[in-house]
Amino acid sequence: MRTAELREKYLSFFEGKGHLRLPSFSLIPEDDPSILFTSAGMAPLKPYFLGARPVFGGKEWRRVTTCQKCLRVGDIENVGRTGRHNTFFEMLGNFSFGDYFKKEAITWAWEFLTEHLKLEPDRLWVTVFEDDDEAYAIWRDLVGVPEERIGRFGEDENYWPGGAITHGPNGPSGPCSEIFYDRGPGFGTPDETGPNTGSGDRFVEIWNLVFTQYDRQGPIPGPGILKPLPQKNIDTGMGLYRVAAILQGVEDFYRTDTFFPLIERVALWSGRPYEGKSSVSHRVIADHVRAVVAALSDGATFSNTGRGYVVRRLLRRALRHGYLLGLKDPFLHRLAPVVAELLGDFYPEMRENLPAVEKQIRLEEERFLETLEGGVRRLEELLSGLKPGEALPGEEAFRLYDTYGFPLDLTVEIAAERGFGVDTEGFEEAMRLQQERSRAAMAFEREIFKRGAQVLEEIQKERGGTEFVGYTDLEAEAEVLALLAGDQSLLEAGPGTEVQVVLDRTPFYAEGGGQIGDFGFLEWPGGRARVETTRKTEGGIFLHKARVEEGTLRVGQRVRAVVDPRRRDTERNHTATHLLHAALRAVLGPHVRQAGSLVAPDRLRFDFTHPEPLSLEELERVERLVNRWIMADLPVRWTYKPLEEAKKEGAMALFGEKYGEVVRVVEVAEASKELCGGTHVRRTGEIGAFFIAREEAVSAGVRRVEALTGEGALDFVQGMRRRLHRLAEALGTGEAALEERISRLKEELKAKEKEAALLKARLARAELKGEVEEKGGLRYTVQTLSGLDASALRQAADDLVAQGVDVVLLFSEGNAVLKLSKKALERGLEAGSLMRRLTERAGGRGGGKGALAQGGGLLPERAKEALLEAL
Template sequence: MRTAEIREKYLSFFEGKGHLRLPSFSLIPENDPSLLFTSAGMAPLKPYFLGAKPIFGGKEWRRITTCQECLRVGDIENVGRTSRHNTYFEMLGNFSFGDYFKKEAILWAWEFLTDHLKLDPARLWVTVYQDDDEAYAIWRDLVGVPEERIGRFGEDENYWPGGAITHGPNGPSGPCSEIFYDRGPAFGTPDETGPNTGSGDRFVEIWNLVFTQYDRQGPIPGPGILKPLPQKNIDTGMGLYRVAAILQDVEDFYRTDTFFPLIEQVALWSGKPYEGKASVSHRVIADHVRAVVAALADGVTFANTGRGYVIRRLLRRALRHGYLLGLKGPFLHRLAPVVAELLGDFYPEMRENLPMVEKQIRLEEERFLETLEGGLKRLDALLSGLKPGEVLPGQEAFRLYDTYGFPLDLTVEIAAEKGFGVDTEGFQQALEAQQERSRAAMAFEREIFKKGAQVLEELYAERGATEFLGYGALEAEGEVLALLAGDQSLGEAGPGTEVQVVLDKTPFYAEGGGQIGDFGLLEWPGGRARVETTQKTERGIFLHKARVEEGVLRVGERVRAVVDPGRRDTERHHTATHLLHAALRAVLGPHVRQAGSLVAPDRLRFDFTHPEPLTPEELERIELLVNRWVMADFPVTWRYMPLEEAKREGAMALFGEKYGEVVRVVRVEGSPLPGLESKELCGGTHVRRTGEIGAFLIQKEEAVSAGVRRIEAVAGEAAIRFARGILNRQRALAERLSVGESALEERLEKLLSELKAKEREVESLKARLVQAELRKEVALSEKGGLRYAVVEMPGLDGEALRQAADDLVERGADVALVLSEGRAVLKLSKKAKERGLEAGSLFRALTERAGGRGGGKGALAQGAGLDPATAKEALPGLLPVE
């Protein structure tokens, strides 16, 4: 059974049990600073486990099911070395928020595994928490699992979080029950001793049911108090890849259909088969490239910190293992399309963002490969000079890092493979000493000395961050502290020179929080420079990207910095973004969270979490709510406060922003609905009153990725121009159709009706053409007492293909396969079904030989992508013999 089929069976099964199917949430957790990546199926649903109402699409859902993509790097060193560890994986889950509990969760899990996946009940073992008599009784008495196949274990094995009773943390917790599949003695542990005993991979955990029923309270560490929760929850997870390995009867999930195509491709390029020591590198590459592609497709970018650091580490580890296989050039970007093809049906962002993903990976590969070979040679030389049991000095590990961009974890890993340790404390001391001398070292890559970077560091040390005056002014006088061009620091810049201008104070807003940077002019006696945009460093130094138009700009010059007033239409759109965010949550529910934004002078773009398209009625309510805010002309205020205080007051955090201990909170002092407010942490510029926004119009709403939607809108004059453009187009369309504007809709309906009539005529002609082609060309072959036909008929759509297949069956074919430009329909006669054939199974078997995808059931199956010549040859071999 293919992995995609298992995934769909699971989600459909729980939909049938009253669960709402949600698409996978992003790998980037929304408003959860405790996580770098979504690491479990329940992670995006935390608020609902803690009591928040699970509102989706305006309706409360207490039962949810998902297939969540997850990324974990806690055991990255084991990835590749074992056949069961990986970083990027898919977790199937069903969740209950105060609805059903242990009985239903256990019975449904068993039903799905045994009735729908057809796993042998005699090979299933279960474990429960040692004190959970309720779960034990359900397994024994209601499910019928023999007592000898039910294990009782302590809090380290069967409690969530593991060891929480004794060691914490405080908060929601509960016992859990795990389901294991016995793969047999060939996988280790000859005797049937059960899960959590013996050795090897014989007993594979495939399902974990967490019964969140207690609030753990008390000292940490120490014996905690388990106080019953008012709302009992269910959090379950089934390991998709582990189950796929079992159902596909392969040794491990790396040989399943979502991994092995990657391994086969690497084996082809490298000439090293997937066996022996080389298999470690194959597994690392297959796992890590999937994780990198998934993260990049979700919006992560390579960086020296945070999420970007993690995926950079994964890419470089995969590259190093490619190097070990003899792949000396960039190759991971060539695997990205394979990943997108394997996973893109369920995670469409992988296909949609593939060009960008390939480009980012290629550039990152090229950067790292420049230094990898030299670093490997140096490390080999250092290790060869050590005696058995010796440790590589920390200073040497740091030199590898500083000179070759060789990350410490890579040095540790390679040294461990050769039986040596690394003095990591000495490395850290050397790193800290170097950072004291210079801020030039950056994690994971060599930092080439740049005079401009040094100037910025010296400026910050001497003067601190740039003073921003733009909240209350559009122009101000400032002193030029530095002029940067590329990696050079200039003393002056003449006409035509492009420079980054650093001022001691500025009214120009630097790009951040979704708001683009200001542009305008820098003026001084006898000179002028045009600022094209403004950015800032992590230390808060503003960089004005400018081109000198007249005169010579010099360091030390006093300039008049003037923001283009038109640029500050961004204020209208920025405040409108805050109101839109609040309106979305009011109309759709509290699950809505910002997932990205763009605030420009002429438009705004707002990405948010939501599982389905918005209806016209929802969009109208949201738009009206924002405009009521605008028409009320409420004051917009802001103040600084401690971060924790802002959180207590319910201020929303903006996507991608980094917050210090003191934050700026922007608030609209009024609301069109009782209890609704707009209050967000934000460093951007805003209007003084909502009335300054003028008007607000939504232009479009669309999907960005699984579970993320996007709204594009306009405010102020841009909204007026947008509305006028629509009215002008409507008038022009009415004139072209020679009707009044009021009759435009009626005229359009008439044209559509006429068009449908013509389409019916065309379909009728197609049907007659199909019949004529069949009478002329159909030829039936026979195998095992069944007559079959494979016919290519170019130019037919899906309905015509199905009709052609029906006609073939009526003319005597027991198995009819009709192909047309990549599409295919398979139809079975009653006789073929009586002989045991099933259309869906036969079609899937056909795709395994002829490529493509598709499915069906009963007598009809259909799909696309089959190779016609291969399909013709393959079909007879799939039919039964007498």
């Protein structure tokens, strides 16, 4: 049975049991900052397990089934080394939110496995939590599993979360029951208790049923109290790939139809068959490229932090294993279409976003391979300083790993080829010390709004969040509810005091959605405070960071809150940001997604996913489209509606934002519709004008546009005109003839550079010392000259060949030139092959053919040794 058929059979089965089939949620969690990626089938459904009404498409569903994309890297070091671990996987699940419970979950799982998949009942073993007599009885009495094939285990094995009773965390928890498939004695030997024991991979866990029925309370660590939940839930997960391997009769999921086509291509390209030690690298590549394609297709990008760091680490790990197989050029991007073909029927975003994903992967590969080459050079330098029998210190091996991303196994392999060992224990110790430093640094993190938490909690309970009136008004009368300074609550604040002011209502917009917090003034009879910025707590209480300038501000005082009028400029930039987003998608394609933004009075900044720089034509098309929408004076409207309804209508959810059940939808007629809590103009004509100031890279696969509107756009254009005028004056020509003047100057400069190159070549000839030796009937010389670029170095080599030298190898300023005479060519020497031999021994990179080859970064002494061996 093919994997796709198994996936469909499962979902159809549970649809037949009254479940709503939902498409897979994105790998990037929408409303869960606690995780970087969706790591379990139940993760996107957390709110419904905690009691939220499970409404989908306007209807309440208490039963749901999904095939969820998941990504985990917690055991990444085991990926490839076993047939059980992988990072990107698909989890089949059926869920109940306060509906059915243990009996249905258990009997339906058994029915599906034995009647629909035709697995032999005698090969199925189950485990339950040691105190869960109810589940044990259902398996034994209703299903008919013999007692000898039912195992009881403690909280570490059969409770969710693992060990929660003793170690926490507090919150929803419950016992679980696992189903194992016995693959037979050829895969290992169990002891008398069956699953979770014995050796080998004989028993494969294929299904986990979690019975969420308790609220764990009490000290952590310590024996917790398990209070029954008012709503009992079912959370189950069947491992798609593990069951597919069983049904397809292969030893592990890497040989199933969704993995093996990737492995076959890697074996073909590398010339290394899928067997023995090399098979680890084949498996790592197949697993990781699937994960990278899936993550990028869902909007992730490569970066040095957070989610992007995980994706970058996966790609680099796959690339390093390709290097071990002899794949020294970018190749992972060539596997991306294979992944899209294998999974695109069920996950169409992989096909839709394939062109952008391929480009992102290719760019990242090229960057890392350059880094990897640098690591090889550094390793060669370190090894050249060792004496025979010595080992490379562990600290140096770790520095290679930390600086160049150079894997320990590659360091060990290269060192062994040169006859050296590596202090792997020292490497592990250096790794441990770095992890300890990282944990210590993380301990210093603090919650943003920790100060005055008790006061804010009391206000939240009594009055709820701050009433925001700033969508329509820039001024409002308000009452001071609290004054916070440091970790203290004040009753009053005199001149010079900096406080966080809490008002019952406010026109000040609190920082969020990329828009900066408002600034302005608080005024009262005899007093005034300058508001520097505004933020808000998760509970919706606005905090006005203010400094009292006159008088005394007191709790309970009535004040006049006045937002600085530059807020109108911020509104222009925020609406323009929405138009820019829409224009980028229209010009570049639907793969464009927001990856960050800044909306301020003086400018807007927009980060978005796109694999390459925008051409001048593309920038002009984006700019023209936005200005057309502005000139059309389109109405800007906002409404409130349920989140699911807004998404169904096509409203775009923005990067990093959390949304409630009811959302604000900002719509620019005929142009844009987004979920947004920010402030906006009433009609696009208020924006005035829009100009892009710059476009640049933020990281691999992420571009940034900075733009200006209104008065800022006018200032930008006038400034450019002034600079153009000054440049024309400096070059002694009119603005209309500026391009022609610059073109002539470039030609003159090129001629001068040519003259300089010839002069350098003459100097080089004067510097040549005539140190010519002979070997095998060929005259050769290896020399290092000073101050020559590649062109001058070639000229010097030509001169020496003309003087009767057969093999010339010259170095200068990091460049290398290898030149052969006709006699050397007739003897069978070839410059390109020779240069490859030199770089293998002396590091660096190079290439060529026939009589000439060039390179860079070679170590001269080692290159000379390699050359003499070749002659």
